Amino acid sequence: xxxxxxxxxxxxxxxxxxxxxxxxxxxxxxxxxxxxxxxxxxxxxxxxxxxxxxxxxxxxxxxxxxxxxxxxxxxxxxxxxxxxxxxxxxxxxxxxxxxxxxxxxxxxxxxxxxxxxxxxxxxxxxxxxxxxxxxxxxxxxxxxxxxxxxxxxxxxxxxxxxxxxxxxxxxxxxxxxxxxxxxxxxxxxxxxxxxxxxxxxxxxxxxxxxxxxxxxxxxxxxxxxxxxxxxxxxxxxxxxxxxxxxxxxxxxxxxxxxxxxxxxxxxxxxxxxxxxxxxxxxxxxxxxxxxxxxxxxxxxxxxxxxxxxxx
Amino acid sequence: xxxxxxxxxxxxxxxxxxxxxxxxxxxxxxxxxxxxxxxxxxxxxxxxxxxxxxxxxxxxxxxxxxxxxxxxxxxxxxxxxxxxxxxxxxxxxxxxxxxxxxxxxxxxxxxxxxxxxxxxxxxxxxxxxxxxxxxxxxxxxxxxxxxxxxxxxxxxxxxxxxxxxxxxxxxxxxxxxxxxxxxxxxxxxxxxxxxxxxxxxxxxxxxxxxxxxxxxxxxxxxxxxxxxxxxxxxxxxxxxxxxxxxxxxxxxxxxxxxxxxxxxxxxxxxxxxxxxxxxxxxxxxxxxxxxxxxxxxxxxxxxxxxxxxxxxxxxxxxxxxxxxxxxxxxxxxxxxxxxxxxxxxxxxxxxxxxxxxxxxxxxxxxxxxxxxxxxxxxxxxxxxxxxxxxxxxxxxxxxxxxxxxxxxxxxxxxxxxxxxxxxxxxxxxxxxxxxxxxxxxxxxxxxxxxxxxxxxxxxxxxxxxxxxxxxxxxxxxxxxxxxxxxxxxxxxxxxxxxxxxxxxxxxxxxxxxxxxxxxxxxxxxxxxxxxxxxxxxxxxxxxxx
Numbered sequence: 001x002x003x004x005x006x007x008x009x010x011x012x013x014x015x016x017x018x019x020x021x022x023x024x025x026x027x028x029x030x031x032x033x034x035x036x037x038x039x040x041x042x043x044x045x046x047x048x049x050x051x052x053x054x055x056x057x058x059x060x061x062x063x064x065x066x067x068x069x070x071x072x073x074x075x076x077x078x079x080x081x082x083x084x085x086x087x088x089x090x091x092x093x094x095x096x097x098x099x100x101x102x103x104x105x106x107x108x109x110x111x112x113x114x115x116x117x118x119x120x121x122x123x124x125x126x127x128x129x130x131x132x133x134x135x136x137x138x139x140x141x142x143x144x145x146x147x148x149x150x151x152x153x154x155x156x157x158x159x160x161x162x163x164x165x166x167x168x169x170x171x172x173x174x175x176x177x178x179x180x181x182x183x184x185x186x187x188x189x190x191x192x193x194x195x196x197x198x199x200x201x202x203x204x205x206x207x208x209x210x211x212x213x214x215x216x217x218x219x220x221x222x223x224x225x226x227x228x229x230x231x232x233x234x235x236x237x238x239x240x241x242x243x244x245x246x247x248x249x250x251x252x253x254x255x256x257x258x259x260x261x262x263x264x265x266x267x268x269x270x271x272x273x274x275x276x277x278x279x280x281x282x283x284x285x286x287x288x289x290x291x292x293x294x295x296x297x298x299x300x301x302x303x304x305x306x307x308x309x310x311x
Numbered sequence: 312x313x314x315x316x317x318x319x320x321x322x323x324x325x326x327x328x329x330x331x332x333x334x335x336x337x338x339x340x341x342x343x344x345x346x347x348x349x350x351x352x353x354x355x356x357x358x359x360x361x362x363x364x365x366x367x368x369x370x371x372x373x374x375x376x377x378x379x380x381x382x383x384x385x386x387x388x389x390x391x392x393x394x395x396x397x398x399x400x401x402x403x404x405x406x407x408x409x410x411x412x413x414x415x416x417x418x419x420x421x422x423x424x425x426x427x428x429x430x431x432x433x434x435x436x437x438x439x440x441x442x443x444x445x446x447x448x449x450x451x452x453x454x455x456x457x458x459x460x461x462x463x464x465x466x467x468x469x470x471x472x473x474x475x476x477x478x479x480x481x482x483x484x485x486x487x488x489x490x491x492x493x494x495x496x497x498x499x500x501x502x503x504x505x506x507x508x509x510x511x512x513x514x515x516x517x518x519x520x521x522x523x524x525x526x527x528x529x530x531x532x533x534x535x536x537x538x539x540x541x542x543x544x545x546x547x548x549x550x551x552x553x554x555x556x557x558x559x560x561x562x563x564x565x566x567x568x569x570x571x572x573x574x575x576x577x578x579x580x581x582x583x584x585x586x587x588x589x590x591x592x593x594x595x596x597x598x599x600x601x602x603x604x605x606x607x608x609x610x611x612x613x614x615x616x617x618x619x620x621x622x623x624x625x626x627x628x629x630x631x632x633x634x635x636x637x638x639x640x641x642x643x644x645x646x647x648x649x650x651x652x653x654x655x656x657x658x659x660x661x662x663x664x665x666x667x668x669x670x671x672x673x674x675x676x677x678x679x680x681x682x683x684x685x686x687x688x689x690x691x692x693x694x695x696x697x698x699x700x701x702x703x704x705x706x707x708x709x710x711x712x713x714x715x716x717x718x719x720x721x722x723x724x725x726x727x728x729x730x731x732x733x734x735x736x737x738x739x740x741x742x743x744x745x746x747x748x749x750x751x752x753x754x755x756x757x758x759x760x761x762x763x764x765x766x767x768x769x770x771x772x773x774x775x776x777x778x779x780x781x782x783x784x785x786x787x788x789x790x791x792x793x794x795x796x797x798x799x800x801x802x803x804x805x806x807x808x809x810x811x812x813x814x815x816x817x818x819x820x821x822x823x824x825x826x827x828x829x830x831x832x833x834x835x836x837x838x839x840x841x842x843x844x845x846x847x848x849x850x851x852x853x854x855x856x
Contacts, residue, residue: 030724030725031724031725031728032724032725032727032728033724033727033728035438036724036727037354037362037363038362038363039727039730039743039744039745039765040362040764040765041732041763041764041765042438042764043441043764045450045453045454046436046437046438046440046441046453048454049433049436049440049453049454050436050438052433052436053434053436078509081354082352082354082355083354083355083357083360083509084357084360084509084510084511084512084513085530089530090530093530094530094531149562152563152566153566156566156570157566157569157570160570166567166570166572167563167566167567167570167572168556168558168563168566168567168572169532169556170532254559254560255560255562255563256563257532257556257557257558257559257560257563258532259529259530259531259532259557263531263559264531270722270723270724271723271724272724
């Protein structure tokens with residue numbers, strides 16, 4: 001197991017290098033000037049001063065090497081657009097809210113999605129099943145920005161007196177309720193469907209029939225034999241989804257005015273803030289790598305066969 | 312709390328139910344605390360580096376400059392400078408001795424010399440260094456490669472003593488006094504800058520000299536100001552604290568306002584167009600003119616026939632666009648210089664090519680005279696909300712002239728590349744706006760010089776350029792307005808070249824609680840003066856309703 005983890009960690013280095021190179025080249029392929037943020041033109045000499053200050057007048061490979069060195073010394077450079085801030089500041093201040101929002105949404109999705117799917121499978125083709133799957137279909141189909149707007153309208157405005165939830169922000173626990181639901185609803189629906197399908201399939205397996213034939217209690221068969229094996233697809237999907245929830249919550253952050261990293265990511269791309277785009281892409285890559293690693297480790301616990309194959 | 316008459320009743324309910332909203336609005340009682348929406352994160356609170364309206368609005372309330380602009384016509388008024396003399400190209404400011412930094416140091420003429428030269432310096436690489444281009448030696452110093460120190464000393468800004476600042480200009484530039492009210496001319500505190508470097512603007516480091524102090528700056532979330540009791544005119548300031556949110560999404564801002572979390576929605580961010588019809592009838596709706604012009608530029612190389620450009624201008628029904636699409640009570644533009652500009656009546660050409668409701672008949676007649684009409688027009692716009700709807704309306708109007716319009720919507724950075732100057736060959740027409748930096752029509756009309764960096768039309772008229780040069784050296788207001796009127800006529804008079812089509816003059820719209828609505832104003836340059844805001848109880852409105 002340790003060798004496996006170590007090998008995977010070593011592999012992250014070339015992956016990160018490739019991510020930096022690709023982002024670096026792609027960003028410079030698209031037109032745009034990070035220093036021109038408004039319609040006002042920038043005089044030639046001022047543009048030169050800026051390029052000199054931020055080293056954009058160097059050849060691309062010099063810039064690339066400088067950046068790689070920066071990444072491995074944990075210095076992601078200054079923002080080209082927010083002139084008083086470094087990318088390190090942005091990550092340090094704005095990654096925690098995004099991480100928290102992503103984790104809360106994930107927790108919400110798992111805590112409600114998995115039991116919902118399980119109960120649906122156990123009561124397959126009943127009204128409960130149909131109802132639950134209808135709800136999860138709808139939850140999956142409605143885009144999160146619409147969910148967010150509806151949640152604010154009902155729970156902060158129309159019934160604001162009853163629930164006392166604020167429309168926006170990210171400081172009190174009340175302010176975190178609506179964004180969590182808005183972001184977690186889609187994955188929740190997805191987990192519910194995944195769990196249901198997987199449970200139904202597992203219940204057809206020979207070993208379940210054997211377990212029941214042995215006279216084991218139904219509850220034990222469900223929890224120990226069925227659920228555990230049914231969770232493998234859920235765990236597989238959870239890794240990338242967690243990565244997506246942490247880094248892809250731009251719309252939710254925008255609507256609820258949450259000071260997270262997603263808002264910076266999108267504005268950095270549109271504003272051609274090269275260093276912020278690069279820094280956040282590297283961070284995103286790391287999160288996805290770590291999330292997938294965690295999934296692989298969890299596999300080992302859920303399914304001993306995969307553990308043996310890697311040993 | 313939307314209906315004034317029930318405010319008190321529903322307030323009680325909200326307050327008891329609202330467990331978590333620690334600073335959710337000021338609740339209505341006049342405690343001198345209000346919550347506003349800055350709409351976005353200010354990119355920089357360094358006066359040398361700030362270029363946008365959010366930053367300049369924060370800075371305008373935490374920093375004290377030499378002069379301020381007062382009243383509806385934005386008259387230069389003494390602030391830290393008690394008075395100023397103008398002799399030819401020399402301007403001398405006499406500073407008050409009441410200026411203090413929050414660290415206790417006095418604000419001196421040296422502070423201004425240091426600050427301005429710092430912004431001009433190539434090391435800071437400030438975008439707005441060009442605001443100082445009218446000062447002797449500034450451009451040379453800004454673009455210096457070597458001997459920079461010597462060039463720094465030649466810049467025409469000098470602290471003669473603690474309270475006298477002398478500025479040498481390259482020409483009389485009668486708008487210079489106006490310009491000094493701009494954010495770029497605010498002072499910075501040398502010791503804070505030298506101690507904290509790039510991080511001097513953080514709430515824990517910043518040293519200011521204005522009516523409010525920066526109490527808190529949680530990036531992209533909250534920026535709160537608190538009254539500074541030692542400011543030279545602190546007695547006149549009524550507000551004790553201004554809590555500021557940064558809600559970018561217009562719909563969320565409206566919802567936060569309606570939930571009582573905000574006292575105003577953020578005049579800088581505007582209101583969502585689809586909500587305007589509903590909100591316009593409410594007593595909280597506020598609309599004020601802004602010194603800006605929304606226009607369509609034409610690439611005159613691609614559309615060379617002046618009659619076609621005139622026809623395209625005539626075909627646009629501005630009033631209909633304002634009433635049905637833009638919907639914020641904008642004024643149809645009858646020239647490029649916006650209404651509210653000093654001398655507007657003298658300058659405005661009241662162009663026959665720009666009638667408020669258009670003139671399709673005449674447009675069609677003109678179009679028939681065009682030898683080689685350009686029937687396929689690529690119109691480039693950016694992807695911010697609202698522009699597409701206007702472009703579709705214009706597309707429809709131009710199609711009546713037999714012109715087939717392809718609308719190209721691009722994201723901002725790419726859009727700017729398509730504009731140039733020079734514009735991309737494929738760009739036939741584009742939408743853009745110009746918001747004034749200072750209150751003189753020069754700031755608008757200077758754009759259309761041949762080699763102006765903001766002229767994206769390929770338009771070049773030597774007579775026009777000669778008038779611009781002449782205006783630079785004409786201190787007398789009325790004589791200068793006459794020159795401006797001539798420039799407008801070159802573009803939009805009976806023989807006008809029509810290189811661009813002004814659509815409307817901007818307005819700012821927001822929602823404001825009735826308790827502050829009377830005193831919470833945004834001037835023509837979109838600046839909010841929080842020192843003037845007095846929190847009433849809104850009882851006047853209740854009694855009448």
